[in-house]
Amino acid sequence: MTKTLFGRTSLIISSTMLAFLLAVITIAGYFIILPVGKRNADDLASLILLSAKTYIELPPETRQDFIDELSTNHQLFWGKGDEKLAEHIHLKPHFNFMEETLSKRLGSNVDIAPQVGNSDRHWVDIQVANETVRIGFDQQRIGVALPYVALYLVSILAIMAVFSSLILVRKITRPVQKLSQAAKVIGSGGIPETLKEEGSKELAETAKAFNKMSANVQNLLENRTVLLGGISHDLRTPLTRMRVALEMLPDNVDDELKNELSNSIGNMEIIIKEYMQLTKGLEEGNIERVNIHALVSDIIGEINPSKNQTINLVGADNGDVDTYAVALHRTLFNLIENAVRYGKKKPINITWSCSDKTTEITISDQGSGIPKQHQEEVFKPFYRIESSRNRDTGGSGLGLAIVDQIVQKRGWQLSLSSNESTGTSITLSL
């Protein structure tokens, strides 16, 4: 999380905001909240003291009136001395301030304790002129608990600060994320969706530049395909002429040399044919109704595997799909050809399923498998596992590269699962 731009930026912004908040609260606490709180505590302590002294000095018959007056107008209560007091743990510093003031003024230790069963009411015993009076007051009497207000404020502000920074950072990193995804698509040879050229000026400009670059890359790729197709096509004629000339060489020319030349021409012909097929698969192409069963049977016919090769076809007979017919033919041909080539002559299963959303075709062989470390590489042009196998199987290493290009161009998906003991299974999803 802290590695992503989102994580880092939100961490920096929210911690800065929190630090700022803490600083504000500390300063406000020290210079405003604390002095006001102390002042309040002082006032209440003074009132209690004054009341106690006045009470003592009053003639006994007027004392009750005084007590009534105190409780109605000042919310101070006269204790009888038999109130059960609880252990006092003061969570609010206010009580400590009061205790301090009272102790200082009376010159002896004074405790404020809550009443058992009514933790709202607090009592304090005041010793005046050898008499002890117990005076009580309610929590509300100490007014707004400023430390609590500060705590609530900090919590609410902190939550707001974190949320707003998250929203802010998300707004900035979202387009960057989209840009990085689109760049990845280009990197793997695909065509990304056009980015929205909106938001802040810098981001909009970046998106615009990226879209332009993406269009250029696409153009370049299309030109490359046309160029490759053209060159391949034009090379065929001189190659045919070379082959004819080779056949017509006099008998005294070394046979080994002739074979070597013939093999080389053969290889070039294969490569050229594949390039042309690549461009064919990548051309715009038309969407046609294709019956998978019929298509797969046709392809097997073209590949013409040996008589004892078993190929099981399992799928809905009405496996009709509307798709790019030429491209699908090319793709399945290459995959089935590989299964036959590298399947060690063991049975091959071709299964398919068609639903409203997708059509999936799976080709599984029980052959040599593709080791994990080669599974990405085999999709690169001319990549073949173990060069020693090349001569027996005689491919050029373009088959899967062509499949990969077609799959990306058509927005299909290919998933490969393969290991050396069970063989290879490739699923194409349209």
Ligand code: ATP
């Ligand atoms: P071609 O251009 O004629 O298809 P190729 O078959 O060698 O030549 P790819 O189809 O691109 O080229 O395959 C690349 C490599 O991947 C192959 O050489 C082979 O080593 C490996 N490979 C492909 N399919 C399979 C498979 N079904 N089982 C085992 N290995 C495979």
Ligand code: MG
């Ligand atoms: Mg192949």
